[in-house]
Amino acid sequence: MIVIAHLSDVHIGATAESAGRCDAVMRYLDALPGDLDAVLVTGDIADHGLPAEYEAAAKLLTSRHPIVIGPGNHDRRPEFRRFLLGEEPAGGPAEGPVNQVLHTGRAVYAMCDSSIPGRDDGHLDDETLDWLEGVLDGADQPVFVAFHHPPVTLQSPPIDAIRLHETGRLERLLAGRAGVPAVLVGHSHMAAATTFAGRPLLVGGGVVSTLKLPWEGAVSFATGISYDQPPMLAFHVLDDDGRLTTHYRVVA
DSSP, X not given: OEEEEEEBOOOBTSSTTHHHHHHHHHHHHHTOSSOOSEEEEESOOBSSOOHHHHHHHHHHSOOSSOEEEEOOTTOOHHHHIXXXXXXXXXXXXXXXXXXXXXXXXXXXXXXXXXXXXTOSSBOOOHHHHHHHHHHHHTOSSOEEEEOSSOSSOXXXXXXXXXXXXOOHHHHHHHTTOTTOOOXXXXXXXXXXXXXXXXXXXXXXXXXXXXEOOGGGTOSSHHHHEESSSOOEEEEEEEOTTSOEEEEEEEOO
């Protein structure tokens, strides 16, 4: 049985409480009596992309479990690389997508960069999709595909407007791939489950805040963001029969 913790949208620097909320989630995961196969953080690590925010995030987003952290639309690639990956390119800041793969011995985690520098919506460019295809073709274990922006609408007008667009090649790449148990994303600040390319699409809840839905009175970020609800994360469980189950949890 493979157990994965999935969190998203920590937004260090967004509020006075953002670091404390992130810290509470990470301490909760480290205090679990059992081991996790991986911890996935699907983007929006820093709220303004500032070095001080990444310095704080680098201290907070550590774990006794294997962890991989991906960027979101609030992140800046050069600072993300420097503070979270320890990369100092000799030729200056690297502006290309931050794609990472984690092998744990039981599964493979392909963390793709769906961010577009300077914009809030998402895109997976050809470089990233070529890289992902190579990871999928070379894997003999389950591959969880993760990135920030949902590739489908989630019935949330402010999020749907800035989701991942131009999804045709990704859909063709994933369609029929039984070795991909799920696609894992963030961005929406709300827990959700749907499908994409015939695979489960699972959205991690927000750590810094929760976004309400239209029938809860939210039609914009201004009317929908709630900082009163506790941080949320997901546990994705792939059992020995290949069945995937997701449990959502809040952290006090």
